Amino acid sequence: MLGSDLAGAVPELPRRVGDMHDRYGRDLRVLQRRRGDGTTQSIAADMRASGLARRYLGGFKSGWC
Numbered sequence: 001m002l003g004s005d006l007a008g009a010v011p012e013l014p015r016r017v018g019d020m021h022d023r024y025g026r027d028l029r030v031l032q033r034r035r036g037d038g039t040t041q042s043i044a045a046d047m048r049a050s051g052l053a054r055r056y057l058g059g060f061k062s063g064w065c
Contacts, residue, residue: 031043
């Protein structure tokens with residue numbers, strides 16, 4: 001589903017998430033694409049919804065299997 005949603009899509013340049021950085025000092029970014037109707041699609045939210053990714057809020061990381 002996600003692959004077909006992104007096929008032929010041009011992602012927008014990532015925008016910064018305020019002044020947030022990861023623990024290595026890298027800027028955190030949000031990757032989105034603009035749909036034909038003018039709304040934006042969050043790539044991360046769609047990946048989480050389809051089970052291709054999960055949120056990480058710190059602490060122990062469980063395995064993918």
